[in-house]
Amino acid sequence: MTKMKKAVRRDKWVDRIIFLGGDDAFRRHWSEKFGGEMPQMSEHEELSKTYMEIAIWDICVGALNRVLAKLEQPAIFADFDRLHVLETAVFDKDLGANCAGKFQYGHVYVRRVENAYDLVGFLCHELVHLASRFELTLAPAGDRARIESVREGHLVAASDDDSPPLFLGLNEAVTEQLASMVRREVLRSLNGTSDENRIRLSATWCYEPQIMVVTEACNRLAAVLGLEPRQTGRFLFRGYFNGSNAFVRKLRLNLPETYAALRDMGDDAADARRAAEILGYDAVLERLGPPAPEQAPAPAPEPPKDGGSAA
Numbered sequence: 673m674t675k676m677k678k679a680v681r682r683d684k685w686v687d688r689i690i691f692l693g694g695d696d697a698f699r700r701h702w703s704e705k706f707g708g709e710m711p712q713m714s715e716h717e718e719l720s721k722t723y724m725e726i727a728i729w730d731i732c733v734g735a736l737n738r739v740l741a742k743l744e745q746p747a748i749f750a751d752f753d754r755l756h757v758l759e760t761a762v763f764d765k766d767l768g769a770n771c772a773g774k775f776q777y778g779h780v781y782v783r784r785v786e787n788a789y790d791l792v793g794f795l796c797h798e799l800v801h802l803a804s805r806f807e808l809t810l811a812p813a814g815d816r817a818r819i820e821s822v823r824e825g826h827l828v829a830a831s832d833d834d835s836p837p838l839f840l841g842l843n844e845a846v847t848e849q850l851a852s853m854v855r856r857e858v859l860r861s862l863n864g865t866s867d868e869n870r871i872r873l874s875a876t877w878c879y880e881p882q883i884m885v886v887t888e889a890c891n892r893l894a895a896v897l898g899l900e901p902r903q904t905g906r907f908l909f910r911g912y913f914n915g916s917n918a919f920v921r922k923l924r925l926n927l928p929e930t931y932a933a934l935r936d937m938g939d940d941a942a943d944a945r946r947a948a949e950i951l952g953y954d955a956v957l958e959r960l961g962p963p964a965p966e967q968a969p970a971p972a973p974e975p976p977k978d979g980g981s982a983a
């Protein structure tokens with residue numbers, strides 16, 4: 673009689689741990705620790721999740737998995753205990769006032785919002801971060817381990833404050849392009865949605881300037897390589913999930929100035945404008961319009977951008 677092996681579905685936490693030093697026992701201990709559930713790196717006062725919030729989480733995870741299947745990437749299993757809903761004042765204080773949601777070391781944080789469609793929109797972005805390639809570089813520090821750097825999608829961030837993150841704006845552009853694909857997938861599964869909500873779920877919600885710059889870079893790289901733009905886009909999307917560096921490597925070899933500009937582009941609109949200026953992307957600059965005056969009044973909070981990774 674064949675003994676049936678019970679199938680176990682697990683959350684995806686860390687894809688890879690790179691050790692800088694440490695003996696076998698150190699490596700085994702931390703591989704097991706991060707191979708299981710990843711603890712929250714910081715505690716926040718959180719609200720009990722409502723049935724609606726849990727249902728929306730499940731709908732968005734399902735939609736994300738359908739997008740992953742289209743991109744020939746493995747599905748993820750992400751239980752709703754990785755979602756944390758905070759009062760907006762707590763979110764502002766702990767995680768920042770200018771972001772709508774936050775992804776940190778395997779956990780997703782959002783504000784409590786009245787409108788279910790707002791939650792769908794914000795969650796789709798953070799869930800794409802959650803599904804992205806996640807690597808930790810660890811070094812021994814006394815009895816503990818120190819996180820030297822993280823890779824999240826295309827973002828590489830050192831844990832010291834002196835080193836700026838690399839590919840931050842590129843990573844957010846890719847995240848939001850994928851998030852808009854997930855939102856459209858959510859939309860397909862809904863019945864009786866108002867036109868206003870259909871339009872909202874069909875749009876990108878943030879990082880539009882970064883998306884313009886990255887799209888133009890993909891087009892120009894494709895022209896140099898004799899490929900269709902969607903083919904360079906495919907390198908970019910797949911590398912975001914599977915850790916391949918094919919896109920950045922081709923960029924560095926063929927368009928080194930573009931590589932440097934995308935490596936250094938941050939997540940502010942001004943950062944995208946600077947990259948477009950360096951690269952002479954006149955059509956992008958025209959679409960971006962004139963730069964905001966320095967003493968401009970505070971921008972409207974809608975739609976707020978999210979905060980990317982924790983460094």
Ligand SMILES: [Zn+2]
Nearest residue numbers: 847978979980
């Ligand atoms: Zn983000």
